[in-house]
Amino acid sequence: MLIFNAQSVVGKQLLQGELPSDKTLFTDTLRMAWPTMLESFLTALISLADTIMVGALGSYAIAAVGLTAQPRFLCLTIFFSISTAVSALTARRTGAGNRDEANRTLIQALAITFILALCIGSAAYVCADPILRFAGSQTDTHSHSIIYFRIIIASLVLQAFTLVVNAAQRGAGNTKIAMKTNLVSNAINIIFNFLLIEGRFGFPALGVRGAAIASVLGFAAAFILSTASVLKPDGYLFLFYRNNKLRFDTRILAGLYKVGSGALLEQIFLRVGFFLYAIVVANLGTAAFAAHQIGMIVISISFAVGDGLSLAGITLVGQSLGKKRPDLAKIYGVFCQRMGLVCSLTIALVYSTFGRNIYSLFSSDTIILNYGSIIMKIVAFIVIFQVGQVIGFGCLRGAGDTRYTAVVSLISVAIIRPFSGWLFVYPFNWGLTGAWLGLLLDQFVRFTLTWVRFKKGKWQTIEI
Template sequence: MKMREKSRENHSGSQALAGHRKALFLTILALAWPTLLEQMLQTLVQYIDAAMVGRIGAEATATVGMSTSVTWLVNGPLFAMGIGFMAFISREMGAEAFDNVKRASVQAVIVTVVTGIGVGVLTLAVSPILPTWMGVDPAIKKDASLYFAIICLPMLFRSAIIIFGALLRAVGDTKTPMYVNVCMNLVNIVLNYLFIYDTRMIKIGGASVKMFGFGYGAVGAGIGTAVSFVVGGIFMTIALYKNRYVSPAGCEIRPEREIMEPCIRVGFPVAMERMATCLGHVVFASLVTGLGTVAFAAHSIALTVEQAFYIPGYGMQAAAATLAGNAIGAKDQKRLHELTRMLIVIILVIMTVSGALLFFMAPQLLQLFTKESDVIALGTVVLRMVAVSEPLFGVLIILEGIFNGVGDTVKPFYYALFSMWCVRVLGTFFCVKVFHLGLYAVWGCMIANNVCLGSLFILRYLRGGWNPLNKEKSRK
C-alpha cells in the first residue's frame, strides 16, 4: 500500500515537473516569437536591399557593404544603453517595483535624445573621410560617403527605435517592436524600388506598365533606409507612451542619479564591448577591402546571407535577457537555472539545423544577390566554413542575453575585447598583410574569434560567477 502511494506521489511529482517545464517553454516561446519574426523581417529587408543593389553590380554592393561594419559600431552605444535599461527594468518587473520601472523609462528618454543627437553629429562629421579610412576603391568613394551620411542623418530616430524597443521588450511586450519593424520594412522596400532604379517598363500579369524611378543606385537605397528609420522612430515613441508600464507621460523629464547609475553601470561595459568589437569589425573590413572588389563583394554578400541563420539566436536573446532579469528580481534561483538550461538546449537544436541548411544551400542563397560566378564561388566556400560553427555561436548569443539580463557585463567585455582584437583582427592582419592569404583565411580568423568567445562564455556560465543570486548565497 505504501509503495503504491509512493509511486503515485512520484508520478504526480513528475507530472508537475513536466507541466512546469512546459509552462516555462511556452513562456520563452511567447516572448521569443515576435522578436524572432522581427529579426526575420529585418533580415529579409537586408536581403532585398542587397539583391536590389547587387543587380547594379559589384561596385554598388561594395558601396553599401562598406557601411555595414561601421553601422554596427555606430549602433553599439545605442544597443548598450538599451541593454542597461532592459536589465534594470526586467529586474524591477520581477520584483514588482513598478514605480522604478516608470522612472527608468524617463531616464531612457533623456539618454535617447542625448545619444541620438551626439552620435548623429559625430557620424555626419566623419562621413566625408570614412571611405578613405576604410581603404575602398577610389571609384566608389563619393557614393560610399554619401550613402553613409544619408543613413546616419536620422540618428535620433534610430536611437528611439533601439532604446525604446528594448524598454518594451523588458516589460514583456515583444509584439509592438515587431509591428513597428514590419512598417519600417515595408516603407524601405517601396522606397527602394523608387530610388534605386531608373524609370523602366515592368510587366504586371500580361501588361507592361511604366514604373517611375529616380535612378540613384546605391545612394537611393540609403534614402529608402533613412526614411524608414524616421517612420520607425516615430511609431516606436508612440508605442512607448501608450504602454502602461513604461509610459513617461505625465512624468517630469529630469535626470535621476539613483536610477541612471545602475543602468549605466550595466550599459557602459556593453557600450565599450560593442564599440571595441565593432571597431574591430571596421578594421577587419578595411583589411578585406585590400583583397579587391570581387573578394569584398563576396565577403559582404556572404555576411548578409549568414545573418539569416543567426535569427533564432537573436530572436531568443531578448527573451533570455528579460526572463533572466525577472528571475533575479524575484530571487528565484531554481527558475533561473531551469531557464538557462532550457534556452541552451533549444538553441543548440535549432542552430544545428540552421547550420546544416546554410552548408547545403550556400550557392543557391548567394545567387539571390549576384550573378557573378567569381563572387558566388568565393562566397560558397566561406559560408560552408562558417556553417560548422553555427551551434556554438547560437549558445554564445543566448549566454550573452542571459549575462546582460542579470547585469553581468564587465567580464564579457574583456572576453569580447580579447577574442576580437587578438584572434580576429591580429590574425587577419597576419593572413592578409604578412602571408598574403585570401578570403578563406580571413573567414577562418572570423570563425576562430567566434569559437574563442563562445568557449570563454561557456566557461563563465559553468563557473557561475555571472549569477548575482550565487553571490548573495555565499555572503549568507
C-alpha cells in the same frame, strides 16, 4: 522534449520556490522568444533582399553600401549599450513589480540618448570622408559610400530613440511591440528600395542614394511606432506615467552606469574588432569584399535566430532575478540555448548544402560565386558556435554581467578576429578564405568563454 527538462538544468541548486512544469517553462520561453526570433529573422531576410536589390547596380554598389556598415554601427555603439542597460533594468524592475522605476528609467535614458545622438550624428556627417577612407573604400566605391553614409547617419536620432524604446519594451516583456515596429519599418524600406533604386512607377532612379533614402523612411516609421507604444496610458511603459517628469535620479543613473558601462566597453571592442576586420577584407579588392559582404548578410540570418533568443534571454533572466528566482533564471537561460542549438544545426545543414545557390541570388559573377562556395562551407561550422555564444551573451547581459562580456569581446573580437584574419589572409596567403577562418576562430573562443561563465553561475548573484 527530453532536452527541455528543468530538473536536469537546476541539478544540485536549491530551489527558491515552486518549479513550474517543464511544459509551462518551455511555453513561457517560446512565448517570449518567438516574436524576437521572427523579428530578427525577417529583418535579416529583408536585409538580404535589400542587398539583392542594391546588387542589381553592380558589385561596386554592394561594396559601397557594405563599407558603411561598420562606421554606422560604431556611431550606434553607445546606444546599443544604453539599450542593453535599459532592457536589463526594466526586466528587473518588472520582475520586482516596480512599474514606477521602470518608467523613470526609460525617460532618463531617452533624454541622454537624444543629446548624444545629436552630437554623434553631426560629427559623423561632417567627417564622413575620412571615416570611409579609413574603412577601406576604394576609388570606385568612395563617392557612393559617402552619399549613402551621410543620408543614413542624418537619421541617427530616430534610430537611437527607437533602439532604446524597443529595448525597454522587451525588458517589460512586450516583445510583440518591437517585432511589429521593426517589421513595418523593414517593409517600408523594401518598398521604397523597389521604387527608388532603379526607378519604378514614376519614381526617380536614384541608385545607392535611393537605397539610403528608403532606409531612412523605414527608420522614421519605426520611430513613429515605437514612440506611439509609450504614449498609451494603459501601457506598462508610459512616458507620462504618474506625471513622470525629467528629474535625473542618481540611483537610476548608477544602475544605468553599472550595466551600461560594461555594455559600452563590450560594444566598443565589438565595433573596433569588426571595423579592423572589415579593413583587412576591404584591402583584398572590390570583388572579394562584395563576396565577403554577401557572406555577412547570409550569416546574419543565423545571427538573427541567436539574437532573437538572446533578447528573450535578457528578459526572462532579468525578470526571474527581479523575482529573486536565480533557479528560474538558469532554467530559462538553458532552454533558450537549447532552442538555439536545434535551430543552428538546421541552418548549418541548409548552408552546407545550398551555399552556392544562395550566393547566386546576389550575383552571377563567377569570381564571387567561387568565393561563395568556400565561404558557405566555413559558415556552416560558424553558425553552431555563433548562435550559442549570442544567446549566452544575452543571458549574461540580462543578469547585468556586462563587464565579463566586455572582457570576452576584447579578447575575441577586438584581438583574435582582426589579428587572425590578417595573419591568415596575408602572411599565410589564404586570401578571403583566411579571413573567414579568422571569424570561425573568434566565434569558437567567444562560445567557449561564455559557456564557462554561464556554467559557473556567478552571474546569478549580481545586483543592479
